[in-house]
Amino acid sequence: MKIKSIRSYLVNLPLITPFKTSYGELHEKKCDIIIVTDELGNEGYGELVAFETPDYVSETLDTERLIISKDIIPLLINKKIKHPEVVTELLKPVKGHWMGKSAVETAIWDLYAKRQHVSLSELFHSQSKHLVVGVSVGIQEDLDLLLEQVGNYVEAGYDRVKLKIKPGYDYEPLRVIKEAYPNIMLMADANSAYTLKDINQLKKLDTLNLMMVEQPFSTDDFLDHAILAKEIETPICLDENIRSVEDCKLVVALGSAHAINLKIPRVGGITEAQKIVAYCLDQGLLVWLGGMLESGVGRALNLQFASQAGFGFPGDISATSRYFHQDVINEEFILHNGCLPVPQGIGIGVTLNKEVLGI
Incomplete structure (x- = not known):
């Protein structure tokens, strides 16, 4: 296929409920929807999920928009691409900027699947048409409101x-949740706050029997996590500092963690993500799929990717109604018995709401 154009559309999606972490609070999610067009007029969809500020990782919406327009697009326009796996090699001259690369690379995977007239999940050798999923709950200082919020999610069908958490807000809210709902799979996410x-x-x-504690230390640390792993019984999961399969190798060498929260945008796209899945399975590391408050475009991709063998732990891929009043796709992901359906249409299996995009 030959890449003829790469266009982006800014979307501003107000959140149903503000989402608070150790580093800030979001009231809306801004993202760019990427549309890659080939010589036949086929379109592939991707999503630039970077946040507006560099508090999660270094990439932001503004930096990645600049890199996409100035550096990534010139490397791909009018290039003949036999398979999307070659995109990673084509983009090697651009150091870092994984989220910008992923936004375009995933759109090309979608385009490729559409040209083959297959669902993207078929290229991943999908094992399931429905996925058990989890939900991520932001910091809520009022513990009564927190319990009410968690109760609503449990009633909706979320089992994980x-x-x-952050210093000063960790043991007690987790204890309260565990006491009220002793049978749910409960975990904590520190976002590097400790x-x-x-x-x-x-x-x-350790006394709470959590599934894991995610990213307690710095986004670029592996050594201190290895020290912590020897001191606590709660399994450690790494997130922000995993940008490549090489980072996973470092985790194994140092003993820094027991699990990996894999986010496709954070590692530069599907090709690198597949390498990480294969390596983790080979090394006995638990790997599961995280989320970035994606729109329906990113959520559709996540559902298809996590439907392949190796993803037994529920990921952060919540229903549409968890986050947005209005999404960028025409379809809606509805939770049923704790599961979300894996899109079965060609490509990522969803269609764009062009009115929302202003196309």
Whole structure:
């Protein structure tokens, strides 16, 4: 296929409920929908999911927009591409900027599947048409409101709950949830809010029998996580500092974690993500799929990717109604018995709501 154009459309999606983490609070999700067109007029869809500020990782919407327009697009326009796996090689001159690369690379995967008249999940050798999924809950200082919120999710069918934590807001809210709902799979996500000096506080979490604690330390740390792993019983999961399969190799070498939260945009796209899945399965590392408050475009991709063998742990791929009043796609992902359907149409299996995009 020959790439003829790469266009982007800014979308601003107000959140149904503000989402608070250790590093900030979101009231709306801004993203860019990427449309890649080939010489036959076929279109592939991707999503630039980077946040507006560099508090999760270094990439932001503005930086990745610049890199896409100035550096990525010139490397791909009018290029003949036999398979989307070659995109990673074509983009090697651009160092870093994984989220910008992923936005375009995933759109090309969608385009490729559409040219083959197959669902993208078929290229992933999908194992399931329905996925058990989890929900991520932001920081809620009022514990009564927190319990009400978690209760609503449990009633909706979510069996796995992840709570955002920070110093001063960790043991007690987790204890309250565990006491009220002892049978749910409960985990914590620190988003790099702690350091080694907080090790005694993190040890307290051992009494709660959590599934795991995610990214307690810095986004570029592996060594301190390895030290912590020897001191606590709660399994450690790494997120922000996993940008490639090489990082996973470092995790294994140092013993930094027991699990990997894999986010396709954070590692530059599907090709690298597949390498990480294969490596984790080979090494016995639990790998599961995280989320970035994606629109329906990114959520459709996540559902298809996580439907392949190796993803047994519920990912952060919640229903449409968890986040948005109005999405960018015409379809809606509805939770049923704790599961979401894997899109079965060609490509990522969804269609764009062009009115929302202003096309």
